[in-house]
Amino acid sequence: MKNSIEKLFDLTGKVAIVTGGAMGIGKGIAMRLSEAGAKIIIVDIADKKEAKSILKDISENGGHAHYIQADLSDMGTLKYIVDQTIKVYGDIDILVNNAGVFTYSPVTELTEALWDKTINLNLKAVAFLSKLVVNKMIEKKHGGKIINISSIDSIKPTGNLSQYDASKGGVRMLTKAFAKEMGKFGINVNDIAPGGINTPGVKKIAGANLTDAQQKAMDAQMEQFVSMLPLQRMGEPKEIGNAALFLASDASNYITGTTIVVDGGLLIM
Numbered sequence: 001m002k003n004s005i006e007k008l009f010d011l012t013g014k015v016a017i018v019t020g021g022a023m024g025i026g027k028g029i030a031m032r033l034s035e036a037g038a039k040i041i042i043v044d045i046a047d048k049k050e051a052k053s054i055l056k057d058i059s060e061n062g063g064h065a066h067y068i069q070a071d072l073s074d075m076g077t078l079k080y081i082v083d084q085t086i087k088v089y090g091d092i093d094i095l096v097n098n099a100g101v102f103t104y105s106p107v108t109e110l111t112e113a114l115w116d117k118t119i120n121l122n123l124k125a126v127a128f129l130s131k132l133v134v135n136k137m138i139e140k141k142h143g144g145k146i147i148n149i150s151s152i153d154s155i156k157p158t159g160n161l162s163q164y165d166a167s168k169g170g171v172r173m174l175t176k177a178f179a180k181e182m183g184k185f186g187i188n189v190n191d192i193a194p195g196g197i198n199t200p201g202v203k204k205i206a207g208a209n210l211t212d213a214q215q216k217a218m219d220a221q222m223e224q225f226v227s228m229l230p231l232q233r234m235g236e237p238k239e240i241g242n243a244a245l246f247l248a249s250d251a252s253n254y255i256t257g258t259t260i261v262v263d264g265g266l267l268i269m
Ligand SMILES: NC(=O)c1ccc[n+]([C@@H]2O[C@H](COP(=O)([O-])OP(=O)(O)OC[C@H]3O[C@@H](n4cnc5c(N)ncnc54)[C@H](O)[C@@H]3O)[C@@H](O)[C@H]2O)c1
Pocket: 019, 020, 021, 022, 023, 024, 025, 026, 043, 044, 045, 046, 070, 071, 072, 073, 098, 099, 100, 101, 102, 121, 149, 150, 151, 152, 153, 193, 194, 195, 196, 197, 198, 199, 200, 201, 202
């Protein structure tokens, strides 16, 4: 029994690309997939110094990881990422499109620059990196798993994040569209919609350019928000890693084109 369950979640011999894996949710996902035996390619805009902690954690745990520093919103880098992955580990079995930016703007102040910045990274890069990766999977005739990180904001807008919400709504529909076309090649495409996860990105938006008084008010708002969550706490990156492990493993082989919400009950608040 134990052996068959371990086998179900065993990713030994698999190669996974995790975008935005230097910190936050991507780091939690990279760690979980590595613990299950996958070799990890971390792609992130952060310099190698910032990515050092995840690379160290993986290697100390007996895993293998390689770092590619790249700006995913530059479409010119996407082919390089795929080519480097093949060069370093020989194949690609799993792609986790996690990198994303939270950008704040009331709709009355929305600028084209903010729209482009958000859509280019959160949606366009997901489409075009996935396109390159599924083509490799089709060429190699071994199927694979694509896991996109959307957001609860793709289901219910928080407010003052319209460009972000549109990008994440796009990711959810892109997931379904890719899933429909890729099923016949044995490629499963799903997304995870996180909400309320404790990460540097969430802390940054909560603390962006605030005066002491504003910061106090924001902290109080945050405390109230957490107390209203059905599970009464923020989630941790590894808890998104758990859902990613399920979607990357054989345990989810008959699941495609769907969304797993991991939000401590935020959507039913
Ligand atoms: N934290 C949450 O509660 C939450 C909720 C809903 C959705 N999400 C989504 O989860 C994903 C990860 O969020 P997070 O909270 O861990 O964010 P984060 O800001 O803590 O981490 C994002 C990572 O992406 C990298 N990155 C940013 N821009 C990049 C670029 N242009 N090219 C390559 N890498 C880049 C950053 O360096 C960082 O390592 C995002 O797509 C986000 O929208 C998070």
